[in-house]
Amino acid sequence: MKQRISTSPNWAFFLIFLSIACQPEENKFYSVPDTPWEESLGNHRAVLQVEESAEAALIDIDWRRHDRDPADRRFTIIHESGDTIENIHRIAVDNERCKLAFGPLNKPGKYFFYYLPYLVQENYGFYNKGYLKPEAKPAADWEHKLDVAKLLKAKLVDFQSRTEFDSFYPMEVIALKSEKDSILNRYPQDFLIFPEDRLFPIRMLDEIPQKWIESGPSTVFKGEALKNEYYAFQLGVFAARKDLQDLKIEFSGLQKGDSEITADKLTCFNTGGIGPYGDPFVKRVDLAQGKVQPLWIGVDISKDIPAGTYTGTATIWAEDTEKQTVQLSLKIGNEVLADRGDSEAWRHSRLRWLNSTLGIDDEPTKDYQPISVLGEQTYGFTGKTLQMSESGFPRSLKVKETEILNRPISFVVETQKGAENFSAPQNVQLQKNSPEVMIGSWESISENIKIEGVGTIESDGFINYKLKLKALKDVKAKDIRLEIPFKSEVPKYMMGMDLPGTTVPQKHTAKWKGPHDSFWVGNEHAGIWCELRGGEYHGPMLNLFKPDFPESWYNENKGGFEIKSLNGEVKVQVFSGSRKLPKGEEIEFEWSMLLTPVKDINYKSQFTDRYYHNGGNPTPSYEDLESGVKIVNLHHANNYNPHINYPFVAVDSMKWFVDKMHEKNQKVKIYYTIRELTNYTSEIWALRSLGNEILGNGSGGGYPWLREHLVYGYRPQWYQWFADKSADASVVNSPGDSRWYNYYIEGLKWLIENVDIDGLYLDDVSYDRRTVKRIRKVLDNTKPGCMLDLHSNTGFSKGPATQYAEFFPYIDKLWFGESFRYDEMSPENWLVEVSGIPFGLMGDMLHRGGNRWLGMLYGMTVRHPWMTDGVICDPRPIWKIWDEFQIQDAEMIGFWEDSCPVKTSHPDVKATVYKKEGKTLISIGNFFDSQKTISLKINFEELGLNPEKVKLIAPEVQDFQTAKEWNIGKKITVDARKGWLIYLK
Template sequence: MRQLILLISLIVLTQCTISSQVDELTYSVPETPWPDFYGHHRAVIQVDAPADVVKLDLLWRRHDTAPEKKLFVIVNAETGDTIKNIHRIEVNNEHCKLAFGPVQTGTYYFYYAPFKIQEEYGFYNKGYLRPEKASSDWVQNYKLTDESVLQQLPHAKAKAIQSRTQFDSFYPMELIPTQEEKSKFLAEKSGDFLIFSEDRKDPIRMRDEIPVKWIIEDKGKDFEGKAMRNEYYAFQLGVYASAKDVQNIQVQFSDLKNGKYSLSKEQLTCFNTGGIDPFGKPFTKKVDVEAGKVQPLWIGVDIPESAKAGVYKGEVIITADNSAPQVAKVKLKVEDKVIADRGDSEPWRHSRLRWLNSTLGIDDEPTAGYDPIKAINDYTYDCTGKVVRLNANGMPESMKAFGTEILAGPIAFTIKTKGQEAGLSGMSDIELLNNSAGVMTGRWEDRVGTINVLAEGSLESDGYMHYKINLSASEDIKVDDIRLEIPLEKSVARYMMGMGLEGCKVPQNHNAKWKGPHDSFWVGDTNGGIWCELRGSDYNGPLLNLYQPDYPVSWHNDGKGGFKIDTQSTQVKAICYSGKRTLKKGEQIDFEWAMLITPVKHINYESQFVDRYYHNGGAPMPTQEDFDAGVKIINVHHANEYNPHINYPFIAVDEMKGFINDMHEKGQKVKIYNTVRELTNYTTELWALRSLGNEILGDGKGGGYPWLREHLIDGYHPQWYQYFPEKSADASIVNTPSDSRWYNYYIEGLAWLVRNIDIDGLYLDDVSYDRRIVKRMRKVLDKEKPGCILDLHSNTGFSKGPATQYTEYFPYLDKLWFGESFHYDKMSPENWLVEVSGIPFGLMGDMLHRGGNRWLGMLYGMTVRHPWVTDGVLCDPRPIWKVWDDFGIHTAQMVGFWESKPYVTTTNPNVKATVYKKDGKTLVALGNFSEKTEQCQLIIDWNSLGLSKEKVSLQAPLVKDFQAAKSFSANETISVEAKKGWMIIIAE
């Protein structure tokens, strides 16, 4: 039996003059976990003689809520028999007093928190088992309601408290003192708050109680520790508001001195009182502590490798607005040893807390693949093939994507008052705030009537633009409308999505109001387009199920604002309006929006057809047959032996590294699942993060998997759950979907994973950070290991159109996987093209839901990932991959049915054709989007194909689960089943 180093045996609490003694108990973990349906905790009880009834008085010191509402089960350790009769005398967080029987001599296990097991992954929706009911006859027969009878009962003795696994244990930081112990302890203390020093190996967990450990030790506020050279050393000071609310805690440091050597106070950090935000800006936090609550302060000491060994002494001064300051002395012994990686490879050291303040990847340089912004003249800029020409009022009047003009006229931001409409008048006095290779930012002032305008705009090297216009009224004024108008060339504005529409042809007219996650839209075609997103002051990323901020006050205007599409003879105008309002004198309001020119880059067709994904959840190891079929990239999901815990790939690092090394030897790339929507309860720094309030971990009503209820208690929101029979489940909680420092940690962690585990990129699954974070990630990956890959998966059920929500990511992504909840057989060709394929944006994708549709997918160069299964349906892409390889599709020119001059069309508008052209042969993919079998003939531009009609044959090769072998003539009428198609090779 593994001991937890605690044998609290008749210890007299002389240090704090408490006369009571702590019970004689051993806290331990069994060699083999007991069956999980008994729960996470038990007491080991010794019975010295057979008896009909025995009494137990267990001082269990529990912090979890409502222990009296949970089932009790007592089992004979030798026979496995369950005690039939349990009578509860007194049950609370301090004590458990029971009478139970009959019993034999020996050991019994008392399980006191059994719960319902849920083996299905997803969201835990069960709970604790209801309390048992003692037989009233048994209670009456033994007169167990009579106190004098109870006093005469023989005692069962509690020998130990055990946890099913080490991870489940309450020891030592979640054992509460009795109220008597606590009262006596506090009676001898003075001041408005107490300070308790604590080592990093025992994170402070309870927020509304002090652990009995602090009373036993009573070592006070001073801290002593041992560190190594080059270590980032972390420790804790717990502030307990013992007398009253303590307001605005501040932490100051002295230098830590070792004779003539010292560690500067600048090398000490308190993570709770401030730091660096995800965009490189310093900030401070106001930390208040309610009376009776505990506030852990996590402190880091940056010890350089050059530090002289020895004992360093200094002070931490803690002040508050309404209390006298207190001083904690610090003695840190720095050993003459160097730790190689600051301590990061050993998470228990908490050295990685410094990652919270990282600025890694923050700069204004272009990311790989994008050139520095090139000024063609004073108002025209080339952004890696996307050319923008501004007019005198700072708005784009021309936007070209690789030579294709997108705009039919200048973009206009206008203000309409008293029947008059005026736009911005000029930016001759522009102040250039930033003129770097990757970002240009300018600010200028203007005036429209009695409204003062302060405008700021930026342009980035990938064709991204951002505007923020502040309006302030110099007198009360009624405004009819404030709007943004984007006129697009009609020849370009063929498709759209957003404004409440799925991917579709641009309608003649369309009106939409703010509803759900409809804050953005895209209009264009595969050669050029504009994505536009309307923002408010609290915007920070895609609108997801976990992130639904209030509508922007400016654009929404209490429901008066909305969107319009107005198709005219030569242009399509997208209009964002805000409606009537009154601006009071001195009132200010911000209008903010972002735009991106599409496509963001040229499509890498070869990668689409060669870099094939293996994505198999709990079993990420491909077979030799899979390698032979051309698998090149392996996505390691979470919930497997290599990456067991969601969004924290720092637990099974040896297993992951071994797997990646093995795959690299086989010529494979390996990407891992790691996002930031939620965070596993196995996160080493969980308690440190919790000490930051709701900066990183989201608030909530609690509940969910019992481990969360037992340790976090409340103030969290449960999220994804993964059952593990041999250990406690992976039970995540929601992260705060805001600009938290966890993004800094996440990016530093990404660099660490590349350096130490040799990953080849990330698989992203519905994330809520914005493009600035993705840009940092891209830069880190490109710096650490060029060739790393980012692919993004999303569920249309969450975002109601993920391509719109994530467009700002596209310059930095390599691949899309927009497929969950997509019903491919019900989607129009335009919906496929715009929302799923990625083609209009310079990307390509794969299918997902129920294996997609293999016939229609071929029109967009898409297959399902192997061997992904949804709803029990497996669509094996390997037969199609074989056709690709036999044909050599990776060297072919792809010409889709959406092109203005397709090489092959059909006589039936329901049957679409996409061509893959090579010298001397062409593969034609046909797909029928209708609900019935259709007939069609091929209309072939033989000159474009470089083939002679008289010399060719048309052959449909045999493809398992796709088509039978068949020969066609050039003029033959082809029958195409509903929602199916053909692959036909035309060759001389």
Template structure:
């Protein structure tokens, strides 16, 4: 396996054992075995023919990276390991390095290391860097060297990289300025085009590879492909002195006798594609002066493509009409490729995934029912919305038999003359199994108002209002009012507030300032007094029976507000800071208002207000799965032990940064190894899910250079820096992200160094969906572990459809960190219809959280989900109030998580078959005499398990009030036993009317039978 993986990586970087001098000024190679990482990734192997006080080195190194004169130089004896004590720099720039070193006491081989860096074990953000420049040489040695006359010269035997993956050869060996000028004189034109094989991805943006200048004729590209292959190649555009505003291409396809490859089968990924919504688009691509722009092409060969040499022309043009034709000769032969080439990463055939529409459909995903439309009522799973036919807004919202609204929802335009009375007529514009849509129009003398509305099968409703004034108009306010029944909305979360009981009054702007760590009961690496700004765009209000989530949309990015992606606010709602939110709780009515404030609208100016509602819970609670499907989650050690298996684990989460899944968000490198693991654990009755998301992307992706060629569409730009590999190869225009040192255990790669991906219309979303389906089909994984991801709900729908099509029943669990995405239950609410479980635990301070905070922000219960605890091992006593434990054997904040003893009690009691009656219910089965001690009951036939939890900081003595009818027990013949549970409680027996002591922040598990 190791040999196979080595070959795959070798192919990516375009290396071969036979290095030819035609592609570089020296022989280039890879070390027989990697040297110490701290010495850097590159060296020159030198020979010195005789001892000397000083030796001259002239090295035509042709480097692509920056600050080449600001790195430490080391000259080391290859035999003894001794370091030469003096180095005097003569001339150092990107093209050459000229220096003197000495004294050299013995002849022989020496290594010149010119990029040594500080190794950083562990993970997180790489915050070290290159070693500073070496000390100045000894003054006396310099004087002696200067008077020595002509110095002996070190000979460069070869240039080596530490591993294949580190090499600059051949595509990052730069041409000199003189070579570029000479080539330009010999080949005039506004720009030049260099065909290039997929084995040699064009890497440099502002330099030209030396390799290109070793051949004068670049007018023809010849290659070989197989039927059914998706064949890829490149055309590199090297611009002249004038900026190119736009480049394009034209082709009439390829022909071989009477057989053709039509033009429509040829795609340039840089200039055209399909966005994540499935809509085709074209791109304007410019090229700066003296810059290089790769154009990646794909040729879609049919399965029965006849053999032959297909010839044609691809002409690249600029905005002036200047054109450079390239002759294409593609020889098609052999048997059809069964997988289009996808299983061999070096082929780059997966680039076609960038334009995939897989999973885009209106059909309901598994577990949901078709929408039904009855007059003005639209129903989906468990929920029904009544539509006001004059406003198109909800007049009633029933969730699982519970009405939410006190009166109809209103969208109000208020001028100096008062509230506009705009009534129109709804026109249905679409109806399918999973979506119903309509439009609504109204107008008066001042303005025209249009609304497009959509409701989908998961209970998501979207309204987009377009306001077009007919004249200049002073608007006092434009706002959304959601009047809720107070009895149906006891809890609130969002808009700067953590999960809590709904406040009597609250007002907030688009940013919340001055909240401290304690206010949020979270752990953040700042002092307790630190304040910060945190943007919001959504809120939720309701109960575990019924609720409504509202998101104010229209920003440059719609999705979870991670601290990596701070969006520009929606111009309409934000209104230069005049917009905001307020809640007013008055008797039986609770009014939630999103307002935009005063503004002047100009005639003909279009203003759009976009908002979405999600009715919760999105599904029925699956408590049986929560207690039966137990998780094994261990980042560095993904393989469970027999002890873990005996404890009842049923689902294994394979994190990244381990031997099975070493590289973040690209699990394909070790897919064969992963498949063996999946097969083994399927045989033991366990499901296997993997960490695979989008937010950042490892540097080992074979297509990384094709992705870089797309500008900032997929890889977000930035100031660079980070791990040395990124500085040496990306050089500029990237944002470093997750770093994981790998200790050379994976293909010789020292570290997994990721960069930030872009959001919005990134076609990496399309690739991701195809990659997910591929992993389910070829590796047989059972789903995903998502960790603070950043995309919209449409992606979750596509993911579900893609997995359902291959393997119904796949599982998604979602993790988030409240210090990273403030209020993850709010930020990720639109994911909940497609998620099976939440793990909102990192940075939560469980001992400081109120019962309402636990219920709304951590447990998942109000949304139809259940969850696990994380930070510091959670609070095992309070967690049982919500059916939550930690995951085995995750270690967090130095605490090893071991829920086995509680799991054993679950099994002994049979909790998976019990009915869960929480303390939050309207009629709980058991209550305590103290409001700070809550009781959740798990009711089984003939027995009940009580979870008592003391949320206060004081020891309590409580008596229980028990609804024996709900428990189905006779109080005269029951025993109340608290069984002994290791690290939880000692054995004890109580009577029903006995006072029970409960320690602060702790509790009891008591069985009544």
């Protein structure tokens, strides 16, 4: 399949046309062959013509290379017949020039000079190979015969790239030093301006292209656009003679008679924009001497504007430089571009998405009601209530009828004299009062400390506090801590604080090793998740991104966590330890909380919305559909969604796939997230012009395409090899918030509207709940019924249920468990970290298929046809039982519930009940490493069954159990880490 590099079918044509039409007459030396050559020879070659056989021939070419260390690569020269040249004698090799002798040449004809061969890695993951080492030295007897002055000269026919995507031409063909010196001698300005069309994104930031030598700098830009188009173009600024500090640009309007495109319709993305939470910002741009800064500019053209040529100016300057004014001329045609240009990537119209505020509003998402005021200092959420104490912290937190707190939450500043006695809140202000969010601020003062507090509550039960402490005197603090006192009956389970999901210990203390920045304490009916915050990044802890240690809480590792049971309550303390606060010093403590469960469990969805997840072959068969598959996850790295986190390349193929699945009554969710970004991103050069706002910095390396084009200042990430095109080689996004979130959100809406997808499959993402909330709103408002599916690798996220808890209000399904060892986990660990049940969600198993027997205790199966470590995991036999029993109509009563009507006689053997009128399905699971024989304690009255007319019947289930029957009261043998599915009927 020929690789498409745009959503537009005309994009390949544009590239071919431009590669021909825009080459200088005297230098038509760049092309792409009809058929790519063998990948291991590298992505670039020079085509040479030799007119006669000879002992040796000379190459002397200006190859104008931008990549680094050209002399450290292997050179291979092959005749068109396939014969490889034996000897290569290097004379001069650098980025500008290559001069060498090669031979013997037994035949005249074409010779192909490959100068970037590398080791091909035919898999996925992380590219860990590289270029081949330089060739062996030539034979001594051949080299001694060389007389360079008399050698036959090989003629350069062409520089070729293996594919169009690999091409350097024209924006990565460097100018020679002599050419740069010449242009500097002709133009005395501190900086030079090179206008560029969007068709030629400026790629090099430390070199100027040969193209600019030929065109010269200019203060005139001319472009052509259509009505309703968001038109993009570039002004390249070259710091010719000095460092440029605080580069700025200012626009006039564009006018044609009485018609005008006002100045506010012109945007420079490099000098400012709108952040991911709706806040405008100005960005400082500095440019070192000899470097290039592309300024990407967008013009928002109305669909109602009269056609014609509009003119105006862009003025550019920096500190201590003279202003330069570029004359802008934009010819607008009569045609109205229906979609602003977004379906044709070459237009770069989607750059405006960087400044989008889509999904940012003050309305709750559809599953949550507006915040209500129930009384003095009492607020209602959906199924939850909060009552404030006089101190400004929660006195009461209820989930439905379950009270969580034993007494008010407190923030304690302790000195040698004891706890500081703070005044009641004063200067109280309501900063925001909307259906979704309420924000209040206050001040409290003690003898030594002033607190400026900001508290936020949200409609889904999320709570945040930011406290700025200011020392009124020199203070020696013994400790500064947060105390959360739970009613003793609530904390059955916990996770975090250096613990996996477990029962709450009598006492446990933890430090910041890990790091561990969040925890959850509660039971299946009520609980609190809490995260300690400090740095700018508030997303989950990943292998790529980790929140900084909150300096205030960490306090040079004096801080930590403690949970202990005492005097009828379970108290959680987050302490920061001793510190000195000189008079006037300020320090901020921040934490967030979320009340759980975040919603009521959708059992019907769990048992009927069955997933087909097969990355390379995403199409379910007829048999798969007959088994009840309802949702297809379209991963990346296949023909329909080839490139990671950028599903705008093969849009036509994806649309075809989605339509076919919809015809079969299947929903399709796609892999599309933020963490790394493919090198196939159409706007990658515009994004790179933003510095490290979106693309992360790094030491370079990785797959050769990255080394040859990005060259430096990036960090390689996920790699996917393709047999028929250049590999998908991603780079890491910058940690923390960026405008790429805005682009991502707009891209999601575009995909729903144009491809008709049904939601997202999220795979370890780096944004926080604010972005997930925007996603949820866009899904619900654009196409109701869309779904969000969250997957995590345990090794990445240091406990996904802890790290992603703040996402849970907006998620439909969990798929945790990559790296989990299901056969080694306790029942509590399963419940808290895998199942999602205490949070109001349910999930599927993952690593090696999980454990099909124990999984049924939590209503979980693996996804079909998931395979890990060579193990094929088939849930369809279990699904068959589900359908036979019509489990979606049953009441699920887990073993963790006190009301569960079936108990076993052994603590390591658990039973979960699926209850229906006149019929019950019992799931039994043995968590012990040896066989157990147990009896069942059955509350027949609760089940509405007559014990004298009931039998225990285990049906035949493939790869699960053989058929068996027991009379009531008979003992049941359960193998180690296995179980039974038994009808009680």
